[in-house]
Amino acid sequence: MKINNNFKILVFIILAFYFENEQSYSQENGKTNDIVYSNLNSNDFSIAKNNLLSTLTLNKDLLQIIVGNDSYNSVSNLGIPSEIRIDDQKVEFVYKDKKNNPINTVAIHFTYLLDLKLKSYKLDNRQPNGTVYVENHLKVGNVTLMMNWQYNVIISSILRNLKQIQDSLNNQRFNMAQFKKYVVENKSAKNNPISEEQRKNIIKANTYTKLYEYQNAIEAYKKVLEINQVNYAAAYFNLALLSAELNKLYTAIDYMEKYIVLNESSDTSVAKSKIDEWNFILNN
Amino acid sequence: MKPTFRHYGILLFLTIGFVTKQNLSAQTGNPVVNGDYTIHYPKLSNKDQDFEKIKSNLTTVLKRANWIYDFKSKTELPSKEIKEIFADNEGIKIIAKSKKNNQIYNYKNIIDSTMVFYSYKNTWHYVNFPSLANIGFSNFYDAQQLADYIYHIQYPLIDKRRDSLLLIFKPIAKTYKTSGINEVSQEQKALFKQADQFVKQNDFVEAIKVYNKAININQLTYPEIYLNVALLYAQINFFDYAIYYMQKYLLLEPKATEARNALDKIYEWEAIIGK
Numbered sequence A: 001m002k003i004n005n006n007f008k009i010l011v012f013i014i015l016a017f018y019f020e021n022e023q024s025y026s027q028e029n030g031k032t033n034d035i036v037y038s039n040l041n042s043n044d045f046s047i048a049k050n051n052l053l054s055t056l057t058l059n060k061d062l063l064q065i066i067v068g069n070d071s072y073n074s075v076s077n078l079g080i081p082s083e084i085r086i087d088d089q090k091v092e093f094v095y096k097d098k099k100n101n102p103i104n105t106v107a108i109h110f111t112y113l114l115d116l117k118l119k120s121y122k123l124d125n126r127q128p129n130g131t132v133y134v135e136n137h138l139k140v141g142n143v144t145l146m147m148n149w150q151y152n153v154i155i156s157s158i159l160r161n162l163k164q165i166q167d168s169l170n171n172q173r174f175n176m177a178q179f180k181k182y183v184v185e186n187k188s189a190k191n192n193p194i195s196e197e198q199r200k201n202i203i204k205a206n207t208y209t210k211l212y213e214y215q216n217a218i219e220a221y222k223k224v225l226e227i228n229q230v231n232y233a234a235a236y237f238n239l240a241l242l243s244a245e246l247n248k249l250y251t252a253i254d255y256m257e258k259y260i261v262l263n264e265s266s267d268t269s270v271a272k273s274k275i276d277e278w279n280f281i282l283n284n
Numbered sequence B: 001m002k003p004t005f006r007h008y009g010i011l012l013f014l015t016i017g018f019v020t021k022q023n024l025s026a027q028t029g030n031p032v033v034n035g036d037y038t039i040h041y042p043k044l045s046n047k048d049q050d051f052e053k054i055k056s057n058l059t060t061v062l063k064r065a066n067w068i069y070d071f072k073s074k075t076e077l078p079s080k081e082i083k084e085i086f087a088d089n090e091g092i093k094i095i096a097k098s099k100k101n102n103q104i105y106n107y108k109n110i111i112d113s114t115m116v117f118y119s120y121k122n123t124w125h126y127v128n129f130p131s132l133a134n135i136g137f138s139n140f141y142d143a144q145q146l147a148d149y150i151y152h153i154q155y156p157l158i159d160k161r162r163d164s165l166l167l168i169f170k171p172i173a174k175t176y177k178t179s180g181i182n183e184v185s186q187e188q189k190a191l192f193k194q195a196d197q198f199v200k201q202n203d204f205v206e207a208i209k210v211y212n213k214a215i216n217i218n219q220l221t222y223p224e225i226y227l228n229v230a231l232l233y234a235q236i237n238f239f240d241y242a243i244y245y246m247q248k249y250l251l252l253e254p255k256a257t258e259a260r261n262a263l264d265k266i267y268e269w270e271a272i273i274g275k
Helices: A002-032 A042-058 A149-174 A176-185 A196-210 A214-227 A234-245 A249-262 A269-283 B005-013 B051-063 B140-179 B186-200 B204-217 B224-235 B239-252 B259-272
Strands: A064-068 A075-079 A083-086 A090-094 A105-109 A120-126 A132-140 A143-148 B032-034 B037-039 B067-070 B075-078 B082-087 B094-098 B104-107 B116-120 B124-129 B133-137
Touching: A042 A083, A042 A149, A120 A149, A132 A149, A143 A149, A149 A176, A149 A249, A176 A249, A196 A214, A196 A234, A196 B259, A214 A234, A234 A249, A234 A269, A249 A269, B051 B082, B051 B140, B116 B140, B124 B140, B133 B140, B140 B239, B186 B204, B204 B224, B224 B239, B224 B259, B239 B259
Parallel strands: none
Antiparallel strands: A064 A075, A064 A143, A083 A090, A090 A105, A120 A132, A132 A143, B032 B037, B037 B116, B067 B075, B067 B133, B082 B094, B094 B104, B116 B124, B124 B133
C-alpha cells in the first residue's frame, strides 16, 4: 500500500510538471508566431478580468488601499476594503463601514492602465516605537495596492492580471492583425503620391516638433494617416518617437511595429532597436 | 538628454533647405532679440472657447495690466489710477476710466489695428496697438494671454482682409504673366542693394521698409521681392504679413522652382501661429 501511495504522489507531481511545462511552452511558441496578435480578442479581456476579480476577492482581507494626490505628497491609508466590484470600465474598492471615511469608493479605470508602466516595489515602513513593517506596494496612478511583504506572491499575481488586462486592451486598440490585412489588401494605395492635404499636415507636424509641441504634432500626423494609412510610413516612425517622448511606451512600440510592417523590404534595424529599448524600460 | 528624433524624424522626409537671394536659414517661431527689445508673437491657442468666454477672460487679464499708455493724449495710466477697465461687446473695444479726472479712454479700432507683442529688457512686456494704446505688463504670461485673446478675435478678420486683397491682386498678376519680364529700373537696383546691406546687418525692419519702397515703384518687375519680404517678415515674427506676401509671390510665379518650398513655408507659418 505504501508503495502504491507513493506512486500516486509521484504520478501527480509528474503530471503537474507536465502541464506546467506545456503551458509555458505554448506561451513561448505564441510569442514567436504572428498569431499572437490575432488570438487576443475581447474574450481574452473577460478572462483576464475574471482572473483579477478572483485573486482580489480571495485575498481581500490582506489588501489595503492607499490613496494619494497627484504629486503623491499627502497619502492616506484607507485600510481593508469591504467590497470589491469589477465591470467593463473599472475595478472598484468600496468602503461601507467607516462613517468617518470621506472616500466611499476607490476606482481604477482600465483606460488609465493603457500606457502605464506597472511595477511593484518593496518598502520599509518604520514605526515610531521601532518596529518595521516590510510592505509591498503596487502603484497604479494615485491608488496604491498594499500588502505585507510575506504575501509577495499575491501582489505579483495581481500585477500579472492587471498586465493581462492592459495587453488585451492595447491589442484591441491597435489591432495589428487587421492592419496587416489592410496592408496586404491595399498594396496599390502604398504607392499613391502624398496628397497636398497630407503634405500640409506633415509640415505642420514637423514645425510642432521644432516648437516642442508634441501633442499637436501627434494630432497632425494622425490626420495624415486618416487620409491614407499606408502611404507615408515615416509618419508611424515619428509617431512612435513622439509618443515615447510623452511617456506612452506601449503606443510607441505599436506604432513602431506598424512601421516595420510597412517597411519589410528595407532596413529596419533602428526601429527594432528602439522597440527593444522601450521593452527594456517597461520590464525593468 | 537630447531626444534623437529631431534628427531622424524631421530629416527623414523633408529637408527644408530654402535657397533665396538672401540666405535666411535661421529657424522661425522663436522670440526675436533685437537689442533691448524681444519680439514675440500671438497664438491661436484657445480655439474651442466661444466669444462670451473670451470676453470675460479678456477683462480679467486687462485688470492685471500694470499701465496703459494712450497715444492720442500722450498720457500714461498706471494701474493705481485705473478705476474700471473692461472689454466691450462691439468687436472688443477696451474702455478704461481714470480715478483722477474721470477721463474715459475708449479704443474702438483695436480689432482693426495690427498688434505688436514685445518685451523690453525681458522685464516689461507690452501689447502694442500702434497709434492707439500700449498695454504694459510685468508678468509675461499675462501679456501673452492678452495678445492671444485679442488675436483669436482678430484672426477671422485678418483672413478675410487678406483674401480680398489677394482678389484685387489677381488680375494685376495676370498682366505680369502675359507682358513678360519688365526691366528693373536703376532706382530699384539701388534699393535692392540697400536692402541687402540691411539684411547683412540683421536689421530686418529697415530692409522690409526699403523693399516696400521698391514695390511701390513697380509691383511686377521682380517677383522675388515678395519672397524676400515674406521671409523677412517671418524673421521678425509677423507671420500674417509673411503669409500674405508669400501668397502674392505664388500668384506671380506659380510654376517657379521655389514655388513648392514657398507653399511649404506657408504651411509652416500657419502651424506656428496655431491655425
